[in-house]
Structures are given as structure tokens and as C-alpha cells.
Amino acid sequence: MKLFFLRSSLCRAFFGVFLAACFEPEAPVNTLAGPKIGERRFRIEHERCDASIGTVQSVDMNGDGSSDLLEVQKDGVMVCRSSDLNRDSRPDVFEYFEGTALRRRETNLIDASFVTVAETFTGGALTLVEYDTEGKRRIDTWDHFNAAGKIDSRERDTDGDGKIDEWWTYAADGEYSVRIDTNADGEPDEVRRPDRGAR
Ligand SMILES: [Ca+2]
Ligand SMILES: [Ca+2]
Ligand SMILES: [Ca+2]
Numbered sequence: 001m002k003l004f005f006l007r008s009s010l011c012r013a014f015f016g017v018f019l020a021a022c023f024e025p026e027a028p029v030n031t032l033a034g035p036k037i038g039e040r041r042f043r044i045e046h047e048r049c050d051a052s053i054g055t056v057q058s059v060d061m062n063g064d065g066s067s068d069l070l071e072v073q074k075d076g077v078m079v080c081r082s083s084d085l086n087r088d089s090r091p092d093v094f095e096y097f098e099g100t101a102l103r104r105r106e107t108n109l110i111d112a113s114f115v116t117v118a119e120t121f122t123g124g125a126l127t128l129v130e131y132d133t134e135g136k137r138r139i140d141t142w143d144h145f146n147a148a149g150k151i152d153s154r155e156r157d158t159d160g161d162g163k164i165d166e167w168w169t170y171a172a173d174g175e176y177s178v179r180i181d182t183n184a185d186g187e188p189d190e191v192r193r194p195d196r197g198a199r
């Protein structure tokens with residue numbers, strides 16, 4: 001049940017990305033400075049979770065004769081597991097542990113042969129979610145979370161040129177604004193806010 005709830009939450013976050021269309025432009029802002037970007041991954045690198053890293057135990061959750069859950073243990077401790085939620089014999093979620101704490105979770109949301117969402121946890125708390133929203137094996141959206149577990153910023157590369165062109169900033173009350181690079185120079189030129197009437 002926990003996994004299904006997670007998947008549902010992820011789906012909402014995933015489709016929330018496309019709500020970017022619900023904006024009304026404000027006056028252009030020419031004095032905004034672009035954020036400094038550190039090293040950025042543009043591809044979700046799947047971590048192995050199989051017999052190459054430990055002892056595999058398969059579990060048949062629904063008793064239909066085929067395994068839905070694979071757990072991998074190393075020195076008697078579970079280091080990762082994969083789950084087949086839609087029972088098509090292909091795993092949809094991979095979870096990786098550090099001690100007892102979740103360290104990383106990879107999810108396939110579009111029934112592709114590769115994962116499209118990677119979540120990073122620090123001390124068990126979610127800090128980063130990377131999305132391949134278009135299924136092109138390329139990360140186009142990065143969500144950053146604060147210590148309280150709330151999203152506080154989102155970055156997007158909407159045209160796949162390797163440069164961020166949308167910077168979303170979230171306030172504590174959940175309202176957000178988006179700075180947009182309209183001329184592909186890597187710097188924001190315009191600020192938009194959500195169309196509250198469309199919500
Ligand atoms: Ca089964
Ligand atoms: Ca599956
Ligand atoms: Ca771009």
C-alpha cells in the first residue's frame with residue numbers, strides 16, 4: 001500500500017510539471033540574475049539492484065506464481081529492492097537503503113524500459129527529485145526540497161538544450177512564481193505566476 005501511495009504522489013508531482021501552461025505573464029524583468037548551477041546530471045543512471053551486489057530473495061505478493069518483489073541483501077542487510085507494481089513482470093520502482101534509511105528511489109512512470117524519476121534522500125529525508133518528463137532518457141526537471149520536506153525550488157530545461165530555462169520558487173504557503181529565460185541566453189527575462197483562476 002505504501003508503494004501505491006508513493007506512486008500516486010509521484011504521479012501528481014509528475015503531472016504537476018505540466019501545469020506550467022496555467023500562467024499569466026507579468027511584465028518582463030530584465031534585472032534578474034541567473035542562479036549559479038553546480039554539476040548537473042542530465043541522465044538518470046540506474047543503480048544495479050540484482051545478484052551482482054548481493055543475495056536476491058524474490059517474493060510473490062499476490063500468490064500468482066510470479067515474483068513481484070525482489071530484495072537484495074548484503075551481509076544479511078537489505079541494500080535494495082525492486083517492485084513490479086502493475087505486474088507486467090518488469091520492475092517499476094527500485095529502492096536503495098543506507099542502513100535502515102531510504103537513500104534513493106527510482107521509478108518508471110511511463111511504462112518505459114528505463115526509469116523516469118530519481119529521488120535522492122539525505123538522512124532518510126527527500127532532498128532532490130530528478131524527472132525525465134518526456135521519456136527521452138534525459139532529465140528535464142529538478143525539484144529541490146527543504147529540511148521540512150517541502151519543495152522550495154524547481155528548475156527545468158524545457159527545450160533540451162542543456163541550459164535551465166525555468167526557475168520555480170515556492171513560498172512557505174505553497175504559492176510559487178516562475179522566472180523564465182525567453183531568449184536562450186541562460187538568464188531569466190520574465191516572471192510569471194500561476195493563474196489562480198484556473199486552479
Ligand atoms: Ca505475483
Ligand atoms: Ca511493472
Ligand atoms: Ca533549455
Ligand SMILES: [Ca+2]
Pocket residue numbers: 180181182183184185186187188189
Ligand atoms: Ca534570457
